[in-house]
Amino acid sequence: MTKCSIIIPVYNHAALTRQCLETLLAAPPCSCGWEIIVVDDGSSDATPALLKGFGDRIRAITQPRNAGFATACNTGAAAATGDHLVFLNNDTVPLSGWLDALVNHARAHPRAGVVGSKLLYPNGTIQHAGIVVMQDRYPRHIYLGFPGNHPAVNKSRRFRMVTGACTLLPRCVFDELGGFDTIFRNGYEDTDLCLRASERGYEIHYCHESVLIHLESVSEGRHGHSSHNTRVFCERWGAVLTPDECQYYVEDGLLQFTYLRSGLLKLAVSPLLAVIDDKSHERTVEKLLCQRAHQVHELLKENILLRLAAASSQVAAGPSTRAA
Secondary structure, eight states: OOEEEEEEEEOSOHHHHHHHHHHHHHSOOSSSEEEEEEEEOSOOSSHHHHHHHTGGGSEEEEOSSOOOHHHHHHHHHHHOOOSEEEEEOTTEEEOTTHHHHHHHHHHHOTTEEEEEEEEEOTTSBEEESOEEEOTTSOEEETTTTOBTTOGGGSSOEEESBOOTTEEEEEHHHHHHHTSSOTTSSSSSHHHHHHHHHHHTTOEEEEEEEEEEEEOTTOSTTTTTTHHHHHHHHHHHHTTTOOOOHHHHHHHTTSEEEEEOTTSOEEEEEOTTTOOOOOSHHHHHHHHHHHHHHHHHHHHHHHHHHHHHHHHHHHHHHOHHHHHO
16 A cells, blocks of 8 residues: 655744644545654744644654755655655645545556645635746746636646645655755755656646645745745756746637738737736736735735734643633
8 A cells, every 4th residue: 555754844833833734634545554754944933842742643853953945855755654755835734635636646647756736825716736937937836826716727737847835756756866956945946856857757747636725935934045046946957948838828728829811810818817918007907906916915924924923822822721
């Protein structure tokens, strides 16, 4: 029977970790055995005490200092006993059947070296449904903000990259790749791993049936190394990355080309995908809509952080306060 080692790197935010672990433990998978390994990457809050409270239901590894996502994941993988490794952010809330779907997809696609899940924002819109190379030659999430029930995000298929927030790899593939490259610090580790896997002939898959809520970008120091990460990634992959997002837009019927007899090209674009920028007032409206969308996103993030702070206070206070 397949055994999955779920590896969760954590750094502070004990309430998030508790929520993630309690959700996991409440719904064990049906199609595989499992173990849960939490790598505490030098937390200074209530995380160490929280992890002790879960007893032998999890394995906790304590790092002496915060060394970043790649190092924590590699440390967890070194201690894992499963034949599949699942890397999971602690700011996720797995939904029913998420792990079974990943395992079944991997079984059905033996050349899949990396399998990623569908991730939703708390409002039900898409955070991750595959990663593509955009026209500016940077990897970005396709269909970001789309409704979670849109047909374009509800088909499992191949991409060049998927996110590391929830991803499954056969243990042999991870070992062959040498794990995550620690030259990156909390950015591009996952896309780099996918591209290295592709170089060795493995396929990268998105599994839409594996669904989790993702409270993206609430981790401390999440973007503190972005310049370094971007420079290293571009030096390594910039020459070989070509844009590929349009092939998905065409495949999904969101971008259509009609060739007229006059030789002109007629484009039809879904309003979910793009806007036509041809008049100043339309540009003004679009700018306002973008500002409003950004404000809503920031308010949602602020709300999450406030709830997280309240929950963290409860964790630190201990069970008696929570019971009251």
